[in-house]
Amino acid sequence: MAITSANQLELLQTAEAVAREKMIDPGLVVAAMEESLARAAKSRYGSEMDIRVKIDRKTGRATFTRVRTVVADEDLENYQAEMTVAQARQYMENPTVGDVYVEEVPPVEMGRIAAQSAKQVILQKVREAERDRQYEEFKDRAGTIINGVVKREEYGNVIVDVGAGEAILRRNEKIGRESYRPNDRIRCYVKDVRREPRGPQIFLSRTAPEFMAELFKMEVPEIYDGIIEIKAVARDPGSRAKIAVISYDNSIDPVGACVGMRGSRVQAVVNELQGEKIDIIPWNEDQPTFLVNALQPAEVSKVVLDEEAGKIEVVVPEEQLSLAIGRRGQNVRLASQLTGLDIDIMTEAEESARRQKEFETRTKLFMETLDLDEFFAQLLVSEGFTNLEEVAYVELDELLVIDGVDEGTAEELQARARDYLEAQAKAALDNARALGAEDSLIEFEGLTPQMVEALAKDGVKTLEDFATCADWELAGGWTTVDGQRVKDDGILEPYDVSLEEAQDMVMTARVMLGWVDPEDLQPDADDIEGEEGDEEAGA
DSSP: OOOTTTSHHHHHHHHHHHHHTTTTTHHHHHHHHHHHHHHHHHHHTTTSSSSEEETTTOOOOOEEEEEEEOOOGGGOOOTTEOOOOOHHHTSSSSSSSTTTEEOOOOBBOOOOHHHHHHHHHHHHHHHHHHHHHHHHGGGGTTEEEEEEEEEEEEEEEEEOOOOSSSSOOGGSOOOOOOOOOOTEEEEEEEEEEEEETTEEEEEEESSHHHHHHHHHHHOOOOTTTTTTEEEEEEEEETTTTEEEEEEESSOOOHHHHHGGGGHHHHHHHHHTTTOOOOEEEOOOSSSSHHHHHHHHSSSSEEEETTTTTTEEEEEEOGGHHHHOOOOOGGHHHHHHHTTTTTEEEEEEEHHHHHHHHHHHHHHHHHHHHHHHOOOHHHHHHTTOOOOOHHHHHHHHHHTTTTTTHHEEEEEEHHHOOOOHHHHHHHHHHHHHTTTTHHHHTTSTTOOOOHHHHHHHHHHHSSSHHHHOOOOOHHHOOEEEEEEEEEEEEOOTGGTTTHHHHHHHHHHHHHHHTTTHHHHHHHHOOOHHHHHHHHHHOOO
């Protein structure tokens, strides 16, 4: 194929036709043609040459040029695409390093192989441009709802035509036993859009909690306008869901607005989700109150929150237990997802039995360690004393409020408690030394003998060992594995060492060992001034 005047306009017509079919910029197709012609010319004139092709956007005329760059003598490497200043004087006046000399060369005659190669280059560039266009079109639609038409189903995954491309609804993103036929209309949530070598991949979902939130946003104008906000969503797709809402206008009931007149709004969402039952719950900043709402329709007697562990205990009447747990644990599982807390549900009888067991354990502790009779030990537990440290070091007045306890009895109680604690400390210290604990660790401020013993049992025997510990290894914590919160036991957790206390102790040890410069721990003067300025501004 020769680039002659006979087929110059045909180049532009072909470019426009391809661009129109693929819905891309005609300039991209022309640029691909220019590159393919340049490659063909290089195969004719030599691959070392810098051959460039420019197609006139109006006439279609292709101009072939050879480009040579002026370089310093010592930098000359490619004789076909570069030349020295001396050589350049033959073609231009006063040449300098960096100048470019361009000369037109005759058009090439393209053989069958060159034409086939040019065609492949053009197709590749067009495909890349098409993929870029699809990605740019859909990347900003992630997190929204999209309507499409089912094209086919492959191994349980549904391929959806979304207009300018195809998207995939994976088998695990479908609701229940949903099945679709070709040409069925489908509404999905755009979960993710990724740029991949084979083209942009658009992943859809109908099980994502965000899908329900977006459906409510479409059905409830107050949510779209920001008057009502969806704070949390938990779903068991196709079966049941809970959605927490809050209103920023006191005159609007968030639950009523989401339900709609005679349930019209929520029913529209239910129909889209294959009959999924939806509990609409008022959001509350107070976690226990919010949890009570989240466990509806079950009634809750009492809630005990452990914020540090992220756990919460819920006490319900015996007859409400099955309702609170729900079928196969569904109700409590959804409430847990909604609140982000681990929920332990027990009946009033179980809670009473647990409290009775704790009472008996503490009573036995005081009887054995303080040599008290059962009645006196029970008096201490009833007054809220839970351990020997409280008895040993509490203000004397707090013991005198117990019936039958005078000053002499209170002093005797404290003396017995202190003697026992000192004996325990000595035994723990002796055991720690026997295990190999060094004085650098034993004398470290903040560690009790029992703590040193626990550390030594775990292989932490020197200050250097202690300084290498992570805070969570000492204080314990929680990690999430496969969506489940898992407890990490800390070496010093039984001694109520908090994460902050563990951080301070480890950092102090590192400073003592010279691993950390104390000045690095001091806040910058600018930060202090900024904080003071903020306080003054607040005042």
